[in-house]
Amino acid sequence: MERIEHRAVSGGWQDVYRHTSTALGCEMNFAIYLPPQAATQRLPVLYWLSGLTCTEQNFITKAGAQRYAAEHGVILVAPDTSPRGDAVADAEGYDLGKGAGFYVNATRQPWAAHYRMYDYIVQELPALIEAKFPVTDARAISGHSMGGHGALVIALRNPQRYRSVSAFSPIVAPTQVPWGDKAFSAYLGPDRDAWKAYDATELVQTSAPPLPLLIDQGDADEFLDAQLRPQLFAQAAEQAGYPITLRMQPGYDHSYYFMASFIGEHIAHHARALKA
Amino acid sequence: MERIEHRAVSGGWQDVYRHTSTALGCEMNFAIYLPPQAATQRLPVLYWLSGLTCTEQNFITKAGAQRYAAEHGVILVAPDTSPRGDAVADAEGYDLGKGAGFYVNATRQPWAAHYRMYDYIVQELPALIEAKFPVTDARAISGHSMGGHGALVIALRNPQRYRSVSAFSPIVAPTQVPWGDKAFSAYLGPDRDAWKAYDATELVQTSAPPLPLLIDQGDADEFLDAQLRPQLFAQAAEQAGYPITLRMQPGYDHSYYFMASFIGEHIAHHARALKA
Numbered sequence: 436m437e438r439i440e441h442r443a444v445s446g447g448w449q450d451v452y453r454h455t456s457t458a459l460g461c462e463m464n465f466a467i468y469l470p471p472q473a474a475t476q477r478l479p480v481l482y483w484l485s486g487l488t489c490t491e492q493n494f495i496t497k498a499g500a501q502r503y504a505a506e507h508g509v510i511l512v513a514p515d516t517s518p519r520g521d522a523v524a525d526a527e528g529y530d531l532g533k534g535a536g537f538y539v540n541a542t543r544q545p546w547a548a549h550y551r552m553y554d555y556i557v558q559e560l561p562a563l564i565e566a567k568f569p570v571t572d573a574r575a576i577s578g579h580s581m582g583g584h585g586a587l588v589i590a591l592r593n594p595q596r597y598r599s600v601s602a603f604s605p606i607v608a609p610t611q612v613p614w615g616d617k618a619f620s621a622y623l624g625p626d627r628d629a630w631k632a633y634d635a636t637e638l639v640q641t642s643a644p645p646l647p648l649l650i651d652q653g654d655a656d657e658f659l660d661a662q663l664r665p666q667l668f669a670q671a672a673e674q675a676g677y678p679i680t681l682r683m684q685p686g687y688d689h690s691y692y693f694m695a696s697f698i699g700e701h702i703a704h705h706a707r708a709l710k711a
Numbered sequence: 712m713e714r715i716e717h718r719a720v721s722g723g724w725q726d727v728y729r730h731t732s733t734a735l736g737c738e739m740n741f742a743i744y745l746p747p748q749a750a751t752q753r754l755p756v757l758y759w760l761s762g763l764t765c766t767e768q769n770f771i772t773k774a775g776a777q778r779y780a781a782e783h784g785v786i787l788v789a790p791d792t793s794p795r796g797d798a799v800a801d802a803e804g805y806d807l808g809k810g811a812g813f814y815v816n817a818t819r820q821p822w823a824a825h826y827r828m829y830d831y832i833v834q835e836l837p838a839l840i841e842a843k844f845p846v847t848d849a850r851a852i853s854g855h856s857m858g859g860h861g862a863l864v865i866a867l868r869n870p871q872r873y874r875s876v877s878a879f880s881p882i883v884a885p886t887q888v889p890w891g892d893k894a895f896s897a898y899l900g901p902d903r904d905a906w907k908a909y910d911a912t913e914l915v916q917t918s919a920p921p922l923p924l925l926i927d928q929g930d931a932d933e934f935l936d937a938q939l940r941p942q943l944f945a946q947a948a949e950q951a952g953y954p955i956t957l958r959m960q961p962g963y964d965h966s967y968y969f970m971a972s973f974i975g976e977h978i979a980h981h982a983r984a985l986k987a
Contacts (some may be wrong), residue, residue, distance in 0.1 A: 441930065443960075444968035499775030499971060655719065684719075692720035695775060 438566065439464070445505040446471040449495055452605065454563065458555040459518040460548065461632035465560065466491040468511040470504050477571045478514035480564060480700065483513040484556065484578030484585040486516075486604075487614075488534045491515045494579075499689035501519070503699045507706035510570055514560055518549035530614055532622055537583030537609070538634050541622035550622055553633075557589055557596070575705035577601040579694055580658070583650070586611055587635035587668075591642040599708035601649040602702045603694050604656055608636040614662050636668045640675045648679045649704045650670075651697050653687025712843065715740070721781040722747040725771055735794040736824065741836065742767040743844065744787040746780050750808065750948065753847045755874075755985035756840060757978065759789040760854030760861040762880075763890075764810045767791045770855075773967035783982035785851075788840055789899055790832065792857070794825035803966045807897055813885070814861030815909050817898035826898055829909075833865055833872070849975040853877040853983035854936070855970055859926070860885055863911035863944075867918040875984035877925040877971050877977045880932055883944035884912040912944045915920050916951045924948075924955045925980045927973050929963025 440451035447470040456463045472478055481504070483494050494500065496515045504511050517523075517536030526532035541550035563572055574597050578586035583605025590600035609615020610630045619630045629635055631637040652665045659665075672679045687693040697708035716727035724747040732739045737938035748754055757780070759770050768787045771777065780787050793799075793812030800821035802808035806825055817826035850873050859881025866876035885891020886906045895906045907913040928941045935941075941957055948955045963969040 442930070442964055442966055442968045443962035443972070445972045449968055496967065497772055499778070501968075501971070502775070502975075653719070686719035688718055690718055691772065692718045692725055692777075695777070696719070696721045699778075 436563070440648060444468070445501040446507055447473065447501065449501060451491060456518075456555055458551045458559045458561060461518045461520040462544065463519065463525055463555075464491045464515050466495045466513040467493065467564070468501050468504050469568070470501070470508055470510065471511060472508040473569050477569045478508050478510045479573035479575070480512055480570050480704050481709075482574065482576045482705045483511060483554065484538060484576070485513065485516050486578070486580030486582050487516070488529050489582075490534070491514050491585045493521050493691065496696050497695065499695045500702060503702040507702055509522055509702060509706055509709060510568065512560070512564055514556065517552065521548045526621070528595055531618055535545060535618060535631070537581055537618045537622065537623050538577055539587060539619070542629070543622060543624045546622050552585070555588070556585065556652060557593060557677050573598055573709045575599045575709055577701055577705065578605070580689065581601040581614070581646055582646055588633050588638060589639030590648070591635060591638035592632070594644055594646055595643060597646060598711070599647040599705045603697070603703055604653060604658070604689055605635070605650060605665070607665050610634045610637070611667065612662045612664065636671045637661065639668060639672045639677050642677065645677050647708045648678065649701060650681045651693070651701070652681065653684050653689065655686050656689045712812065712839070713817045713828070713905050714750070717898065717954065719802045720744070721777040722836060723777065723781055727767060727776060728744065730869045732831055732835060734827045734835045737796045737799055738918045739795065740767045740791050741833075742771045742789040744777050746777070746784055746786065747778045747842070748784040748788060752926075753786050753845045754786045755849035755851070755918050756786045756788055756846050757830065757981050757985075758850065758852045759787060760814060760852070760858030761776050761792050762854070762856030762858050763787065763792070764805050764888055765772060765792050766810070774974050775971045776974045776978060784980055785978060785982055785985060786844065786846055788836070790836055793828065799825045802897070807894055807904065811857065811894060813894045813898065813909070813948070814864060815895070815898050817867040818905070819898060822898050825893065825945065828861070829865070833863065833869060843932045846874050849874055851985055853907060853977055853981065854881070855879040857882055857890070858967065861910060864909050864914060866922055866924070867911055867914035870920055870922055873922060874987070875923040875979055875981045879927050879973070880934070880939055880965055881911070881926060882939060884910060886913070887943065888938045888940065912947045915944065915948045915953050921953050923984045925977060926955065926957045927960055927969075927977070928957065929969050931962050
């Protein structure tokens with residue numbers, strides 16, 4: 436593991452590391468923000484999963500999250516969104532292949548060789564973080580768009596591993612929208628039953644125990660009606676008796692300006708659960 | 712004037728406009744953040760000048776300034792850093808030509824035809840802002856690196872037009888460092904006496920009345936010793952009896968992470984003066 440960036444911000448350090456991932460079979464970058472408290476104590480960790488086309492850079496440069504992480508004493512970990520490198524399969528278009536791992540374990544070729552982002556995020560990356568950095572075992576998870584999908588799916592499938600979950604503009608029902616249909620057809624094949632293990636609207640019907648769950652969605656989001664459809668998740672959660680908070684935010688779109696506007700409230704949401 | 716971006720952030724609107732500049736003889740973009748208070752009242756304006764290679768986008772996407780502008784009720788205006796377009800002269804390298812206007816009025820060809828950023832920032836852009844947006848005549852100015860130089864020079868030459876000034880990592884003595892030597896040789900020609908009108912360390916010796924002036928400088932800034940040298944400015948200010956606040960910030964580099972860490976304090980500095 437090699438540190439490739441090291442920058443002071445909000446009294447702490449925004450670092451980027453490169454390491455060899457066994458789950459993904461390639462070199463990967465991840466970003467970690469160590470707030471000032473990390474110099475003297477172990478801190479809980481909020482994992483952030485980014486959306487389509489992103490790398491580990493987008494969140495750390497545009498969300499303005501570090502000041503809130505410093506305020507609350509939370510470490511932020513932001514991985515890349517897919518396996519990388521010349522040996523890794525790719526596709527035309529921004530919504531399949533590199534930058535579009537969808538946080539699944541692919542079962543179909545040519546994807547299955549490297550696209551195992553679910554295992555990477557759930558197992559390998561936390562194990563690395565917990566071995567190498569001053570963290571507690573208290574974890575939370577959040578993300579944006581495809582990363583909001585990833586955060587919801589991973590938290591709902593592993594409620595014992597996380598204290599809280601949140602999402603901005605998440606894909607909540609990938610089995611019912613074009614982005615999910617394209618990605619899951621490629622990564623998982625034609626058996627749509629296999630897709631349900633990666634669909635938050637399916638998973639919320641049986642997940643227990645419930646975690647504190649917050650979703651923010653801009654009502655001017657250009658992908659709202661075709662790809663995101665948060666009401667599908669809200670209805671399934673309500674029927675299942677799973678308490679969630681879904682906030683429709685008037686005027687906001689799908690951009691990082693939306694995340695920058697509410698990331699402080701999300702970090703406060705997680706800090707409450709992480710320190711409870 | 713055409714609005715080309717319109718995004719909700721921190722309760723207000725981050726807009727980008729395109730207009731034809733008479734000072735520069737080309738089409739220019741500028742960004743303006745209208746905090747929520749702008750819907751019902753006139754507000755003071757903080758002009759932000761960016762550094763080498765930047766456009767109007769860098770500050771608005773990376774500094775996290777909008778939340779503080781909303782807190783204090785200040786409009787933010789962030790112009791581009793040079794004239795643009797196919798008709799505009801350019802040069803090899805990032806530190807001359809497009810993206811490197813240095814906020815001067817060029818007197819040498821091929822630059823003089825378009826590179827009149829001083830007039831654009833001091834006269835044309837404020838006149839446009841004051842004609843088209845809900846602003847008062849209270850102005851402040853700030854910037855980073857080359858833009859910190861621009862902010863200091865413009866405020867020191869026009870103290871009656873601004874209530875306060877600040878800078879991050881500014882070029883304070885361009886006549887004494889390589890960046891300034893290259894740019895001023897090209898834009899202003901070999902007469903070094905003509906350069907003094909754009910050198911903050913020269914100007915602070917005679918500027919009056921003094922404005923509230925804040926400089927933040929990271930001590931891990933890779934350009935500190937060769938290009939920035941804030942002590943030259945501090946010494947000249949002290950000799951002239953011009954009160955300034957220069958803060959050396961341990962560990963911080965030249966990046967937007969540094970600005971994101973302290974932009975809240977800079978906006979508070981300007982808000983105090985703008986509302987006094």
